[in-house]
Amino acid sequence: MTQVPPSSGSIVVADWHRCKDSKEYFSKILHKKRRKNFGLLESPVMPPHVAVDTVHYKIFISGKSGVGKTALAARLAGLNIPNMHYETTGIETTVVYWPAKLRENGRVFFFRLQLWDCGENALRRFDHLLPACKEQVDAVLFLFSFTDRTSFDDLSTQMAKWTGTPAGRVVKLVVGTKFDLFMHCDVAERDVRDFQEKWSLPVLRVGGEVSDGLGDVAPLLNCLAENLWHQDCVTAESARHHSQQDTGTLL
Amino acid sequence: MMMLQHGSTQLLCLTASSGVPLFTRGASKQLPFSVIGSLNGVHMFGGGQEVVLSSCETEGGGRVVWRVFQDSVMLIAVSGGGQGSGGGQGGAGGSKEEEVRLQRLLENVWSCMVLVLGQDELTNVRNVERLKRDLRSCFSLIDQLLEDRQEGILGNLTHCADSLLPPNPTLLQEAVDGFAQASDSEFGCLIVHGRIAAATEKWWRLAPQEVVLLSALMRSLSASGSASCDYPVFLPQGSPTVAHRLLRFQLLPGADVCVLCGPTPSLHRAESGIVGRFWTPLVETLRDCLAVGERCLPPSVSLRPDVLALLLINRETRRSVSCVRTLTNHPLGDPPLPSKARCWELLKLFYIFSTTRYFTQEEALCVSPEEKAQRGNTEDFVLGFSHQPLQCYLVTEECKSYGLQTPQHQLFLLIPLSVPTFALRTVATQTLSDIVAAPGF
Ligand SMILES: Nc1nc2c(ncn2[C@@H]2O[C@H](COP(=O)(O)OP(=O)(O)OP(=O)(O)O)[C@@H](O)[C@H]2O)c(=O)[nH]1
Numbered sequence A: 001m002t003q004v005p006p007s008s009g010s011i012v013v014a015d016w017h018r019c020k021d022s023k024e025y026f027s028k029i030l031h032k033k034r035r036k037n038f039g040l041l042e043s044p045v046m047p048p049h050v051a052v053d054t055v056h057y058k059i060f061i062s063g064k065s066g067v068g069k070t071a072l073a074a075r076l077a078g079l080n081i082p083n084m085h086y087e088t089t090g091i092e093t094t095v096v097y098w099p100a101k102l103r104e105n106g107r108v109f110f111f112r113l114q115l116w117d118c119g120e121n122a123l124r125r126f127d128h129l130l131p132a133c134k135e136q137v138d139a140v141l142f143l144f145s146f147t148d149r150t151s152f153d154d155l156s157t158q159m160a161k162w163t164g165t166p167a168g169r170v171v172k173l174v175v176g177t178k179f180d181l182f183m184h185c186d187v188a189e190r191d192v193r194d195f196q197e198k199w200s201l202p203v204l205r206v207g208g209e210v211s212d213g214l215g216d217v218a219p220l221l222n223c224l225a226e227n228l229w230h231q232d233c234v235t236a237e238s239a240r241h242h243s244q245q246d247t248g249t250l251l
Numbered sequence B: 001m002m003m004l005q006h007g008s009t010q011l012l013c014l015t016a017s018s019g020v021p022l023f024t025r026g027a028s029k030q031l032p033f034s035v036i037g038s039l040n041g042v043h044m045f046g047g048g049q050e051v052v053l054s055s056c057e058t059e060g061g062g063r064v065v066w067r068v069f070q071d072s073v074m075l076i077a078v079s080g081g082g083q084g085s086g087g088g089q090g091g092a093g094g095s096k097e098e099e100v101r102l103q104r105l106l107e108n109v110w111s112c113m114v115l116v117l118g119q120d121e122l123t124n125v126r127n128v129e130r131l132k133r134d135l136r137s138c139f140s141l142i143d144q145l146l147e148d149r150q151e152g153i154l155g156n157l158t159h160c161a162d163s164l165l166p167p168n169p170t171l172l173q174e175a176v177d178g179f180a181q182a183s184d185s186e187f188g189c190l191i192v193h194g195r196i197a198a199a200t201e202k203w204w205r206l207a208p209q210e211v212v213l214l215s216a217l218m219r220s221l222s223a224s225g226s227a228s229c230d231y232p233v234f235l236p237q238g239s240p241t242v243a244h245r246l247l248r249f250q251l252l253p254g255a256d257v258c259v260l261c262g263p264t265p266s267l268h269r270a271e272s273g274i275v276g277r278f279w280t281p282l283v284e285t286l287r288d289c290l291a292v293g294e295r296c297l298p299p300s301v302s303l304r305p306d307v308l309a310l311l312l313i314n315r316e317t318r319r320s321v322s323c324v325r326t327l328t329n330h331p332l333g334d335p336p337l338p339s340k341a342r343c344w345e346l347l348k349l350f351y352i353f354s355t356t357r358y359f360t361q362e363e364a365l366c367v368s369p370e371e372k373a374q375r376g377n378t379e380d381f382v383l384g385f386s387h388q389p390l391q392c393y394l395v396t397e398e399c400k401s402y403g404l405q406t407p408q409h410q411l412f413l414l415i416p417l418s419v420p421t422f423a424l425r426t427v428a429t430q431t432l433s434d435i436v437a438a439p440g441f
């Protein structure tokens, strides 16, 4: 079943980090104007009168070696982006806290997005890694690099591996990396548009210097939050539906 | 011949049987192919004459060190010389020190390769192109060894685990033990600021170089800021052909816990079910431990004001603590104190100086059994004494250094020039008893 993704900004307030009322939330994920790095025993703490729920998600980053998986995880978390390509020789997870506001009712949530990054060559060498990444996964980011045509052509094969997964619904997003290296661009804008239409999936672009730490990652993180939230609503809806049916038959 | 710039080191890796280059790392300017060929050739020539060529010095002060591992891979380290010497450290910092440093480097690089790829892949080479490609996955650790940038980490050289003595060791020990057990593992370790703060008993039974290597891996993973990892690792001594899983969790930035385990538990289960249970109650204890910082010693241990830097090794447990202090410069007219970075360098040089000349080592530095028979100049020198030297000192233009050994410990100290030489011994013995009084060392 293909699930139509929500249109951008229909569920989560876009560019909320620029609004004044978001300040007290975003200040909790910043430290000295940089993103704060949270250990597993920590999380953003709001004053007691502002109760904010945190929703947890697991996101797998998929793509061939060198495409920029590790760099993307670091970028989204506001960590130092490696400038050399060192292969990731196992699974590394990175936690991103992101406050988002629902349009519908103005409620704010902290999205705790745990990004699972596994080096492509390690995946090939060790069979147990992919199942670990797939266990209870909520979303997959399919990466291609604007400077590597084959990584783009390979997307459909990659995504085919994730259709009809028994684990239930999985949010799928496509991310084009190295968008800043336009001099070496190997993937035309038109190809990206065609792809987007054919699959009706969001395609996001990343690359370049990290500027203020929020603006350059906000579109991707909001999009992810929106799709995850939407998926949860759909799942909850159908679960209610199912349980009603179940009760029906029982009676 | 001056092969490389002063202070830079290049590492070459070739197949031992046919000399096919597998990779080169380090030094911005790569050696020409013809030089690489000659370095391999001269070693092979020696082999034909039943001579193992292990090290040579060039006229320009450079050094070349060769070593073949498991008859399959040859590693060559070439240095442009001058590493860390400069200045007036006359005695320490010479060519002998450089040779030891490079020997150690080769040994550590090989261990890294086994850690990541396993021994089988390195010794049964079926497809050289594939091996070349797979070896790229070791570059992160290898470059880290070559750069050797992190101040205050001496384990790569000493093969003793850089440790930090926490203010509250019992609580942390219990947590590490319980956490490992709940993770179906006997091997668990808590690392704070890149140094071991607590570990299970079995962790200390790993080979010393494995402990050091795993610490190095943990430091690089911790530095990336990621929250958790599931890394396949081979243990060069204990399990070179079967990979274990290294699960690592960043409890707080700068404080990581890890376990070595089999197929279970999954990373997800360990993280969501086990980490919080054991470590949430200890957040404050961990913060106290982080506050110890690079001093490595709890606040309860006070050091004499005239100790500039120290390295203390526990010979039985193969652990070490080390620190460099910022002393305020003494009255005008006194020579300026060496910088912090220089102190770390001097400490390493003095360690090599003492252990190659006077003190015995538990694990002879970097020498393979067959080479040991031929080399042995250090050992001969030490054996030439009818007594075992217990103390040694060295005075240079930069500072005074003092070494002291007991059956259980080895202590290496840097002391400002302003302290009279006759007082060094008192400084050393007192420092030793100050630290050893702390529990657990
Ligand atoms: N200019 C630019 N460089 C990038 C970008 N993303 C990644 N890179 C570079 O591409 C190289 C590879 O990136 P990594 O993130 O390490 O690649 P990976 O996908 O994790 O690779 P494996 O771990 O081997 O699977 C690094 O040198 C990065 O600095 C980007 O958006 N722009």
Ligand SMILES: [Mg+2]
Pocket (backbone or CB within 6 Å): A069, A070, A071, A086, A087, A088, A117, A118, A119
């Ligand atoms: Mg990677």
